[in-house]
Amino acid sequence: MQPARILSLETAVPPHRATNDEVKAFARSVFAESLAGNRALDRVFDSSTVEERWLAMPVDWYAADHGWAERAGAFEPAAIALLADVAGRALAAAGVAAAAVDHVLCISTTGFAAPSLDARLIGRLGLRADVRRTPVFGWGCAGGVIGLARAADLARLEPGRVVLCLVVELCSLAFRPDPEPVNVIGSALFGDGAAAAVLCAGPGHEQRPxxxxxxxxxxxxxxxxxxxxxxxxxxxxxxxxxxxxxxxxxxxxxxxxxxxxxxxxxxxxxxxxxxxxxxxxxxxxxxxxxxxxxxxxxxxxxxxxxxxxxxxxxxxxxxxxxxxxxxxxxxxxxxxxxxxxxxxxxxx
The missing domain is CATH 3.40.47.10 (Thiolase/Chalcone synthase)
Known part of the structure; x- marks a missing residue:
């Protein structure tokens, strides 16, 4: 089986930076009624080893109650902006024109859209109208590894086929102001980010991973x-x-x-x-x-x-x-x- 080459790999984060101290102070204010004076919250944040993370929305946004509609409304534009940025940079780094992409694999388990995110990127990136698309939901934290594997499988189907693998996760949009321990742990650990990889099989890329x-x-x-x-x-x-x-x-x-x-x-x-x-x-x-x-x-x-x-x-x-x-x-x-x-x- 011929190897699939990773021609480029780029990553991106959303614009709102939050330090661990800022997020811990926010968590104290949100969970104050239930966890006031409870040192368990501080221990969770202090042991997380996370010093900073980037969020889809400003920290204050998370203090309000948000239902499905507001979360979905926040997910779609933030995810599209991150994917457009990171995909554009990955294609440029690979020296591949958007019109040369044959298949887009788009992975997320923290939100979804219909039409899917990959469909919404066709015009924005300049992908061909006949580009093949595979949106995937449900792989969670394993999605980066499985996504690369599936993209490699697709690339191997035909020498020279170009596959664009996209990943976007906006974990912060699932934040809940409920002091259940799993929510406190999640608020201490999770951040938002995106990645794009361009893969191709066949001769000509022997020096690439x-x-x-x-x-x-x-x-x-x-x-x-x-x-x-x-x-x-x-x-x-x-x-x-x-x-x-x-x-x-x-x-x-x-x-x-x-x-x-x-x-x-x-x-x-x-x-x-x-x-x-x-x-x-x-x-x-x-x-x-x-x-x-x-x-x-x-x-x-x-x-x-x-x-x-x-x-x-x-x-x-x-x-x-x-x-x-x-x-x-x-x-x-x-x-x-x-x-x-x-x-x-x-x-x-």
Missing amino acids: SLVASGEHTWPDSLDVMGWRIDDVGFGLELRRDLPAFLAARLRPVVDGFLDGCGLTIAGLDGVVGHPGGPKVLQAVEQALGLGPAALADSRAVLTRYGNASAAGVLMVLRRAIDRGARGRHLMLALGPGFTAALNLLEL
Whole structure:
């Protein structure tokens, strides 16, 4: 199977920057009635390791009650603006004209639109009227890894086919002023972001990073580990408290099986591109895979700078690894609703 090459990868964040202190102060004011004097809130924020994140809306917007209509009304223009920016830069970096794109894969689990976001981008980006489109909802934090894998599959169907993979996640729009512990954790960890990658298979791009293999594993009876519940307010985060323990106990055999199919072991990797899900998740992945303290340094740096931007987060980590000159065989790993481990083998 010929490798699909990543011709370019760009990331973007929305315009509203918020420091950890600002978000913590906001959370204190919103949750004050239920959590006044409760040091648990401060502990959650102080241990998150997130120093800043970027939000789709100004911080004050989140203090008011918002239902489905207002959240959807905020999602669509913010998502389109981010995707138009990041896609334009990715195409320019790849040296590919928008009219040369054959397929657009557009991924988000924090909002949706009909017509879909990719349809709304055709005129704005200058894509062909006959461009093929695949909008995807529901992969959650695994969407960056699975999205690259599906884009690579599409690129391999025909040499020279150009695939534009788009990811946008506006996690902040799901914020709820409900002091349920999962909402406090979500407000401490999540941020917003987007990414775009241009992929192509065939000769002529041998010096670009390649996606060599991909895999997924969905554990039986694990649908309640993470996901969204949907009600009149909008999305509500669901996250099982024992997620780190789940990973520590079950992740290693899945990764070993995937790498064995590639003729590799964890020791034979040159690096790991891990989704920046949170400090406890990263620690659990390190423990499960027997990684050294520096193996997930890029993931921790992205978490500190941007928070957990769901599916866009692991692509931010990949961009950071490429920018610092990482080379060789890298495992790309993220976890999402299902409960699913998504894995790619990259040659950087």
